[in-house]
Amino acid sequence: xxxxxxxxxxxxxxxxxxxxxxxxxxxxxxxxxxxxxxxxxxxxxxxxxxxxxxxxxxxxxxxxxxxxxxxxxxxxxxxxxxxxxxxxxxxxxxxxxxxxxxxxxxxxxxxxxxxxxxxxxxxxxxxxxxxxxxxxxxxxxxxxxxxxxxxxxxxxxxxxxxxxxxxxxxxxxxxxxxxxxxxxxxxxxxxxxxxxxxxxxxxxxxxxxxxxxxxxxxxxxxxxxxxxxxxxxxxxxxxxxxxxxxxxxxxxxxxxxxxxxxxxxxxxxxxxxxxxxxxxxxxxxxxxxxxxxxxxxxxxxxxxxxxxxxxxxxxxxxxxxxxxxxxxxxxxxxxxxxxxxxxxxxxxxxxxxxxxxxxxxxxxxxxxxxxxxxxxxxxxxxxxxxxxxxxxxxxxxxxxxxxxxxxxxxxxxxxxxxxxxxxxxxxxxxxxxxxxxxxxxxxxxxxxxxxxxxxxxxxxxxxxxxxxxxxxxxxxxxxxxxxxxxxxxxxxxxxxxxxxxxxxxxxxxxxxxxxxxxxxxxxxxxxxxxxxxxxxxxxxxxxxxxxxxxxxxxxxxxxxxxxxxxxxxxxxxxxxxxxxxxxxxxxxxxxxxxxxxxxxxxxxxxxxxxxxxxxxxxxxxxxxxxxxxxxxxxxxxxxxxxxxxxxxxxxx
Ligand SMILES: [Zn+2]
Ligand SMILES: [Zn+2]
Numbered sequence: 223x224x225x226x227x228x229x230x231x232x233x234x235x236x237x238x239x240x241x242x243x244x245x246x247x248x249x250x251x252x253x254x255x256x257x258x259x260x261x262x263x264x265x266x267x268x269x270x271x272x273x274x275x276x277x278x279x280x281x282x283x284x285x286x287x288x289x290x291x292x293x294x295x296x297x298x299x300x301x302x303x304x305x306x307x308x309x310x311x312x313x314x315x316x317x318x319x320x321x322x323x324x325x326x327x328x329x330x331x332x333x334x335x336x337x338x339x340x341x342x343x344x345x346x347x348x349x350x351x352x353x354x355x356x357x358x359x360x361x362x363x364x365x366x367x368x369x370x371x372x373x374x375x376x377x378x379x380x381x382x383x384x385x386x387x388x389x390x391x392x393x394x395x396x397x398x399x400x401x402x403x404x405x406x407x408x409x410x411x412x413x414x415x416x417x418x419x420x421x422x423x424x425x426x427x428x429x430x431x432x433x434x435x436x437x438x439x440x441x442x443x444x445x446x447x448x449x450x451x452x453x454x455x456x457x458x459x460x461x462x463x464x465x466x467x468x469x470x471x472x473x474x475x476x477x478x479x480x481x482x483x484x485x486x487x488x489x490x491x492x493x494x495x496x497x498x499x500x501x502x503x504x505x506x507x508x509x510x511x512x513x514x515x516x517x518x519x520x521x522x523x524x525x526x527x528x529x530x531x532x533x534x535x536x537x538x539x540x541x542x543x544x545x546x547x548x549x550x551x552x553x554x555x556x557x558x559x560x561x562x563x564x565x566x567x568x569x570x571x572x573x574x575x576x577x578x579x580x581x582x583x584x585x586x587x588x589x590x591x592x593x594x595x596x597x598x599x600x601x602x603x604x605x606x607x608x609x610x611x612x613x614x615x616x617x618x619x620x621x622x623x624x625x626x627x628x629x630x631x632x633x634x635x636x637x638x639x640x641x642x643x644x645x646x647x648x649x650x651x652x653x654x655x656x657x658x659x660x661x662x663x664x665x666x667x668x669x670x671x672x673x674x675x676x677x678x679x680x681x682x683x684x685x686x687x688x689x690x691x692x693x694x695x696x697x698x699x700x701x702x703x704x705x706x707x708x709x710x711x712x713x714x715x716x717x718x719x720x721x722x723x724x725x726x727x728x729x730x731x732x733x734x735x736x737x738x739x740x741x742x743x744x745x746x747x748x749x750x751x752x753x754x755x756x757x758x759x760x761x762x763x764x765x766x767x768x769x770x771x772x773x774x775x776x777x778x779x780x781x782x783x784x785x786x787x788x789x790x791x792x793x794x795x796x797x798x799x800x801x802x803x804x805x806x807x808x809x810x811x812x813x814x815x816x817x818x819x820x821x822x823x824x825x826x827x828x829x830x831x832x833x834x835x836x837x838x839x840x841x842x843x844x845x846x847x848x849x850x851x852x853x854x855x856x857x858x859x860x861x862x863x864x865x866x867x868x869x870x871x872x873x874x
Contacts, residue, residue: 229282239276246272246412249284259286259448261295261416262409269295271361271409287416287448297322299359299411300349300420300446301329306402307348308442311341317404318380318430318439324708325456327446330428330439332380337425337440345442346422356415357399361408369394369405380430381405419453420446423460432594455706462705468757469598475762475820477753477770478599487596487603489750494770497799498756499606499749501768503584505866506608506746509632513625515580515610520562522586526552531723532561537692541589559585560742563611564724567738572728577738578618582610584749599754608712608746613726613738619668619716622741624675626714630699630745631681637756638868641702644681646672647689659693659719668716668739669695693719699745703759711755715742763820763842766859767866772799773859774821775837776812778828780804785832789825789852796860813840822869823859 226238229248239248245265249272250257263272264283269291276282285292301320308315308331320329337345364372366388373381385394385405397406399414411417423443430436447453472478477495484490491499507517526545529535534542538557545552556562563581572579586606595601614622627644634642649658649665658665672695676683683697690696694716701711717740721727730736746752756764766772773793777786783804793800801821803812809826816824825837836849850858862869 227276228279229276230280232281232283241277242275244273244275245270245282245284248276248282252284256284256286259288260284261287261292261299261411264291269409272412273359273361288452293325293448294322295409295411296417296446296448297325297327298406299414300417300444301327302359302397302399302402302404302406302410303349303352303414303417303420304345304422304442304444305329305331305404306352306399307345309402310352311344311348316378316380319384320404325445326423326443328441328443330430330441332430332437333440336427337442342422342425342442346420349417349420349422352400353414353417353420355400356413358413359397359399359410361410362396362398362403364394364396366390366392366394369396372396372403373405376403417446419448419450420444421453421457429592429594432592434593459706463703463707463758466703466705466758466761467598468600468754471757471762472599472754475770477757477762485603486593487591487601489599489602489604495753497770498753498764498768502608502746502749502752505636506582506584509629510580510582510610513580513629514578515582518563518566518581518583520556520559520566520583520585522555522588523553524556524562526554528561528565529554532564532720533692533723534558534561541591543588543590555588556585557587557589559583559587559607559609560611560720561724563609564720564726564740567611567613567726568724572613572726572738574615574728574730574736577728578612578614578622579738580610580612585609599750602748602750605748605750607748608744608752610743612741612743613721614741615728615730615736616667616739619739619741620671620675620678623672623714623716624679626741626743626745627676627679627681627697629743630712630714633745634701636866636868637759638704639701639759643700644676644683645689645698645700646676646683646685647691647696647698648685648687649690649695650688653688657688657692658690661718664718665690665695668718672697672716691715691717693717701755703755704761705758707758709751709755711752712744712747713742714745716740717742764822765867765869766822767863769820769822770799771801771819771821772863773801773823773825774816774819775800775802775804775825775827776809776816777802777804778809778826780806781829782827782832786827789827789837792852793856793859796856798856798859798863817842825855 225241227241228236228238230236245263249260260272262269262285265280287293287296305317305320312333316332318330369385370382395408396403397408397410423445425440425442427438428441430439445456476492478489478491480489542557543555545554566581584606588604591601591603612622648669654660654662696713696715699712700708702708721740722737727735727737775786775790786802786804790800790802822842824840826840827837831837836851838849839847841847
């Protein structure tokens with residue numbers, strides 16, 4: 223072994239160290255700030271503990287908690303800290319799993335009683351104490367049998383169950399801080415003192431492995447950040463999101479409902495929610511018609527054979543509802559619309575002149591989600607998808623793909639979505655033939671085309687290797703609501719495998735048979751998820767074109783009833799959605815009620831207005847804007863609606 227090793231840093235500078243120097247010592251040699259904030263490091267790209275000693279020349283990247291990888295290490299380390307605190311306070315608690323999720327972590331415990339709010343405060347206090355003690359966090363490795371013995375001796379039966387499922391060849395690791403030890407792949411912070419800005423958020427019941435037939439565990443959520451400021455901002459965002467919780471607002475404003483007798487995850491759309499759905503469909507249909515799409519409709523039930531062919535029964539069966547026997551044949555409710563659109567493509571002979579063929583449908587699909595996974599409109603079992611499939615030649619692909627991306631951007635503008643991210647998910651060469659169809663050249667070519675399309679369209683994107691769909695590269699689209707919460711809305715996928723599986727073809731210019739490419743796209747995702755997002759995004763203060771009730775007419779006295787009715791019918795005649803409140807209530811009470819219902823435009827009518835053929839206009843967030851002639855008002859509103867103007871204001 224050499225006495226000296228040479229390490230290369232991200233800025234390409236190099237330094238030499240004695241063999242066996244730990245990464246933490248390396249971090250310290252570079253600078254105190256870096257040493258203080260470091261949570262892990264990468265050796266030749268592989269994430270590892272700072273306590274690791276290095277004995278080879280390598281590329282080194284010291285990771286701090288403000289990077290994506292570093293934040294995950296912090297989150298995970300804090301989950302351990304929380305489990306340690308729970309075990310000290312509740313020695314009978316059994317630990318299960320504690321993963322990091324987007325900006326948060328959770329840990330599931332088997333305890334006799336659910337945690338109370340006071341318990342959570344005590345746990346957080348204990349965590350602070352354990353963090354201040356700055357226990358070193360040590361990695362230990364075990365064989366499968368050793369690990370089973372260890373966790374059996376601690377009575378941690380859930381851990382034993384997890385370990386038993388791991389292949390015997392795998393080396394298992396655990397991390398120990400003080401007397402607390404937890405099974406984990408790591409890496410982790412080198413000592414508990416590096417965990418500073420954390421907060422316990424809430425707790426809830428969660429079934430072991432998300433299965434309602436298993437025991438109910440208690441899940442505690444928490445968060446941690448690299449700085450106090452980031453923690454504060456995140457907690458503020460959560461507060462805002464809570465006020466805008468789509469489940470709460472959806473109920474208050476009578477947009478949708480769930481009913482036990484219908485079943486979990488199966489939303490009922492009330493009249494007001496249905497208006498929003500219809501406005502969204504109108505927008506999508508208009509946009510798609512202009513972009514050359516044709517609309518189709520397909521049944522909800524389909525023979526099992528089709529799903530054998532499409533591969534759904536092989537790869538997707540767990541998310542499908544069980545078969546029903548009809549005349550001795552298995553039928554399924556459809557989990558996706560793709561196979562049906564492929565069949566429409568195949569229903570007539572196609573020539574190159576038919577391409578690109580763009581088939582669109584607001585298709586309703588049914589997917590089985592475990593009941594523990596269901597969440598308001600975000601995770602449901604029935605969904606209506608803004609679906610379309612574009613069949614095109616290889617030459618047409620780039621342009622088609624780009625115009626789909628442009629369509630996403632058009633929608634973002636309409637909905638005032640300022641922050642979004644497109645992530646290009648690519649194949650990995652190791653996965654060819656297993657995770658990915660074995661067409662190495664086609665993969666490289668298509669990925670190159672997608673990249674070119676994105677570059678030419680000046681669309682911002684990041685790349686991620688090994689995340690592609692089975693049949694081609696895809697783009698995951700994430701958007702941020704106005705309060706800064708991230709939502710995964712939609713994907714845009716290229717498919718060069720399924721068309722040949724379905725025997726789809728066309729006659730090319732030379733009279734030969736060729737296979738088309740297929741693009742799967744759903745820019746507005748599903749109505750369920752998109753409306754859930756919009757409720758939070760707009761705080762249910764929908765822009766006028768989307769608002770279920772656009773105008774409320776409020777009468778000051780009974781004397782103006784007839785005039786109020788004439789104003790109502792005038793507005794209704796130009797398709798404005800108007801409610802008339804002519805109850806004998808005080809005008810102040812009527813205004814308050816309309817405000818609670820988040821009505822965008824209020825028209826107040828008293829005797830003066832009736833006499834002058836006007837209305838007093840009051841707009842949400844703007845207050846009184848004076849009296850207006852009814853015809854002028856009506857045409858101004860129609861214009862605002864037709865332009866789908868985004869009247870929403872963040873500070874509401
Ligand atoms: Zn861990
Ligand atoms: Zn599809």
